[in-house]
Amino acid sequence: MVEKFDAIVIGAGPSGNAATYTLAKQGLKVLQLERGEYPGAKNVQGGIMYAHELEKIIPDFRDDCPTERHIIEQRVWLLGDDNYVGTNYRSEAFNTDRPNRYTIIRANIDKWWGEQIRKVGGLQICETTVTELIRDPSGKVTGVRTDREGGEIHADVVIMADGVNALLAKRAGLQAEAAPENVALAVKEILFIDPELIQQRFGIKEDEGVVIEIMGKVTKGMVGTAFLYTNKESLTIGIGCLISDFKNGDCPPYRMLEDLKNHPVIKPLIEGAEMKEYAAHMIPEGGYKAVPQLYGDGWMVVGDAAHFNNAAHREGSNLAMASGRMAAETVIELKAAGKGYSASNLAAYKKKLDDSFVMKDLKKYRELPGIMHGNKQFFGAYPDEITAAAHNWFTVDSVDKKTKEKAIMKAFVKRRSVMGLVGDAIKLVRAVR
Amino acid sequence: MSIMVKVEEKLYQNRYIVDESRPHIQIKSAEACQTCEKQACTFCCPAACYSRNETGGVTLVTDGCLECGTCRVVCQDKGNIAWDYPRGGYGISYKFG
Numbered sequence A: 001m002v003e004k005f006d007a008i009v010i011g012a013g014p015s016g017n018a019a020t021y022t023l024a025k026q027g028l029k030v031l032q033l034e035r036g037e038y039p040g041a042k043n044v045q046g047g048i049m050y051a052h053e054l055e056k057i058i059p060d061f062r063d064d065c066p067t068e069r070h071i072i073e074q075r076v077w078l079l080g081d082d083n084y085v086g087t088n089y090r091s092e093a094f095n096t097d098r099p100n101r102y103t104i105i106r107a108n109i110d111k112w113w114g115e116q117i118r119k120v121g122g123l124q125i126c127e128t129t130v131t132e133l134i135r136d137p138s139g140k141v142t143g144v145r146t147d148r149e150g151g152e153i154h155a156d157v158v159i160m161a162d163g164v165n166a167l168l169a170k171r172a173g174l175q176a177e178a179a180p181e182n183v184a185l186a187v188k189e190i191l192f193i194d195p196e197l198i199q200q201r202f203g204i205k206e207d208e209g210v211v212i213e214i215m216g217k218v219t220k221g222m223v224g225t226a227f228l229y230t231n232k233e234s235l236t237i238g239i240g241c242l243i244s245d246f247k248n249g250d251c252p253p254y255r256m257l258e259d260l261k262n263h264p265v266i267k268p269l270i271e272g273a274e275m276k277e278y279a280a281h282m283i284p285e286g287g288y289k290a291v292p293q294l295y296g297d298g299w300m301v302v303g304d305a306a307h308f309n310n311a312a313h314r315e316g317s318n319l320a321m322a323s324g325r326m327a328a329e330t331v332i333e334l335k336a337a338g339k340g341y342s343a344s345n346l347a348a349y350k351k352k353l354d355d356s357f358v359m360k361d362l363k364k365y366r367e368l369p370g371i372m373h374g375n376k377q378f379f380g381a382y383p384d385e386i387t388a389a390a391h392n393w394f395t396v397d398s399v400d401k402k403t404k405e406k407a408i409m410k411a412f413v414k415r416r417s418v419m420g421l422v423g424d425a426i427k428l429v430r431a432v433r
Numbered sequence B: 001m002s003i004m005v006k007v008e009e010k011l012y013q014n015r016y017i018v019d020e021s022r023p024h025i026q027i028k029s030a031e032a033c034q035t036c037e038k039q040a041c042t043f044c045c046p047a048a049c050y051s052r053n054e055t056g057g058v059t060l061v062t063d064g065c066l067e068c069g070t071c072r073v074v075c076q077d078k079g080n081i082a083w084d085y086p087r088g089g090y091g092i093s094y095k096f097g
């Protein structure tokens, strides 16, 4: 391979796919390299896919994109030891021609992207691991080395879309190793089950989906969340916590997942389902403050590799697609203007990000990771108190309501001082405001 | 409430394309593991690839590795893990992900 490309994209996840597709569609000569046996072979998502960002790139994706169910109901549950308190939001308005959120099976989506890329003339090559960036004496990135024989390939610009491990940027000294408190480890299983049972248990029709976001005792006081999503013929269940907490605890992730599956509130929902795959993946959760250098001479970094993930809203793939698209648009604009891909020219990519929801949302929640990390009561004491309060409130006995209110408040304050409670409320409001 | 769980049974469901005798992750110094206080890799790895051995150190078997990167992040203060991806096409191959 002595060919030269306009651009090389490393990785076939949503960020790399958005970048490759956008470049190929504009007629640029683009090569996408993926280490998996096929696109998706290495990838893990819950997964909820948000339509908006995909629509911007492929407006009629609904014609053939293999989504599972469109989401008509979202539940947020706080689990105690054998109970839960929760909120549900369900609306007929989500039953439209153009739903906004779908559950997906990630490997199916990545394969579909591969077909879309081929249709617009992009070249996607799998089973190829990029081992390092090639740089000229000035430090400018001019191509990549792969683990294939004679595997040096050159391009005018290289887009790193290689996901949360971001080994290439780290090896080249362009990014530091992620701190354990800035990355979560999530484990998940896919459980196959009769679709009729899914529909009965979750109160939905064919094609309609329910997602449950879970917090509480199941993370054993660690900063983390869990989820249970409905696919067409399967359920996905998973749980993830900050790696710093796994490191300080002694509960292996698979045990945490097993305990979640056996929780008395969860168990009846997944009863009888057959486990067909167990997966693990990291999620970048350090937020705004953990975002690394995003561009330099001849290179840009997009998606999880750039730490673009909004943990508060469980959004990752949409930030990945948006950043991939913006990196591609930067390349297209510079090429059209006859300009090169120097760091100062590629600063336009950062500007696009700053002006978009990607950076604006990350900035808005910039204090949240620190607050969650430094305030374990959100994951330890509160679930107990809140479920106990609900239990007290909904137990019909001869205690008057005012006395109940007082007892509930007293229980909270016993665990944590009034100032502590007020402080927590303020911290949370500030972090999400 | 913790129940005993065999991670091998979970991993058994997965598809791997094994690159015989080319482990992609290696422990740099066996001695460093013997003096490592928490040996956090042994309970953080989601595939239980690391286990305590009779010498007081840690043995790594990468067969069930899910290529998540957690061990590298966990051991970064000791820097005792040489972490790489498997060769293109090898390793875990998720059917669903």
Ligand SMILES: Cc1cc2nc3c(=O)[nH]c(=O)nc-3n(C[C@H](O)[C@H](O)[C@H](O)COP(=O)(O)OP(=O)(O)OC[C@H]3O[C@@H](n4cnc5c(N)ncnc54)[C@H](O)[C@@H]3O)c2cc1C
Pocket (backbone or CB within 6 Å): A010, A011, A012, A013, A014, A015, A016, A017, A033, A034, A035, A036, A040, A042, A043, A044, A045, A046, A047, A048, A049, A050, A128, A129, A130, A131, A161, A162, A163, A164, A167, A168, A186, A187, A188, A238, A240, A280, A281, A282, A283, A302, A303, A304, A305, A309, A314, A315, A316, A317, A318, A320, B085
């Ligand atoms: C359990 C879990 C649940 C999630 N749930 C959701 C959700 O519900 N909704 C949501 O929007 N997001 C969710 N996310 C986040 C989302 O999956 C990620 O944000 C998204 O996949 C990031 O896309 P990416 O393209 O940047 O990286 P990835 O999807 O990780 O893709 C990177 C690609 O690069 C390849 N690669 C890496 N290194 C090399 C190399 N050296 N050479 C060649 N190829 C390489 C990899 O094989 C991979 O295909 C979830 C994540 C996890 C782990």
Ligand code: SF4
Pocket (backbone or CB within 6 Å): B027, B032, B033, B034, B036, B037, B038, B039, B040, B041, B042, B050, B058, B074, B075, B078, B080, B081
């Ligand atoms: S954390 Fe690192 S140094 Fe410690 S036992 Fe594991 S591999 Fe060895």
Ligand code: SF4
Pocket (backbone or CB within 6 Å): A280, B025, B044, B045, B046, B047, B048, B049, B062, B064, B065, B066, B067, B068, B069, B070, B071, B072
């Ligand atoms: S990469 Fe993940 S699965 Fe593989 S050995 Fe390290 S922690 Fe375990």
